[in-house]
Amino acid sequence: MYVRRASPLHAARATAGALFCIAGATLAGVVPNPMVTFATALAAFAVAVACGVGREVAGSLRLSIPLSLVLVVINVFVVRRGLTVFARLGEVPPVGQVDLTVEALVAGGLVALHVIAVMAWASVFARCVNPDGLLDAFRRLSFRSALSATLATRLIPVLSRDAERFADAQRCRPGASGNARVAVVRAVATGAMDRALDVAATLEVRGYAVAGRPPRRRSARSRHDLALLAATAGLIAITVVALAAGPLYDPYDRVRLPSTGGSLLLAAAVLIVSLAPMADRRGIDT
Secondary structure, eight states: OOOOOSSHHHHSOHHHHHHHHHHHHHHHHHOOOHHHHHHHHHHHHHHHHHTTOHHHHHTTHHHHHHHHHHHHHHHHHHOOOOSOEEEEEEEETTTEEEEEEHHHHHHHHHHHHHHHHHHHHHHHHHHHSOHHHHHHHHTTTOHHHHHHHHHHHHHHHHHHHHHHHHHHHHHHSTTOOTTHHHHHHHHHHHHHHHHHHHHHHHHHHTTGGGOOOOOOOOOOOOHHHHHHHHHHHHHHHHHHHHHHHOSOOOTTTOOSOSOHHHHHHHHHHHHHHHHGGGGOOTTTOO
16 A cells, blocks of 8 residues: 655654654544544545545545444434434334434534544555554564564565455356355465465574564654654644543534634644645655
8 A cells, every 4th residue: 555655754754654643543533523523634635635645545435434424324323312303213122212313413423524534544644654664663662573564564465466366267267156255265365374384484594583673773863754743743732732622522412513713723723733744845856
């Protein structure tokens, strides 16, 4: 999923980019203010466009929107809270009287908005943060764990290509039975075990079993690293302010939107802080 592009987020260190995306996803998931959550989702898509992965990140909507609709439906039919009833379904055994309320619908929509925003930031993370750089940073904590994660991520696309080749070969066989998929899964699993043994033997020959912790490599942080770290601190500060400003928005208590002035100010701050690091493109437009 990751492809290096000319953008500040791609040019920064993987740890700085990861912290930036995690801060955005945390803000999207924990602040129950619809205006702030919507601004956080909009900021994720705006960052994706600035990084040249807008089309790819927009593809996350194909998964997040259906999931969100399912959550809304479940919340409306399961939650009994709320006074504004818009539909009475009568007695439904064994749950009893089922009344659909506007408050439950609004609460489900807010949950759906959280899901869309968090998945958008997760997609930005997957598209813009170098996984090899991230694993390299974690090898100082645990060399063997970082190595295992690296091998796992490297083998996933290899096994995917194996499955495609096996499926193509299976379709070319005349009179293929209905258990073709089971056969493909069995072949891929067998191939995965064979590859695992080959990789283990290679690592043993090269002495990875006695490898120690790698030396620390110190290098100056770039201006893109500093900008993303500053934006991360800003997003964390906005999260703290939004949670501490209370009372938190509860659609079961009141359906109308929270205080517009403060919410719009926080939403604008989210957009400005998220997009500020994307403005500096010196040295990366190549």
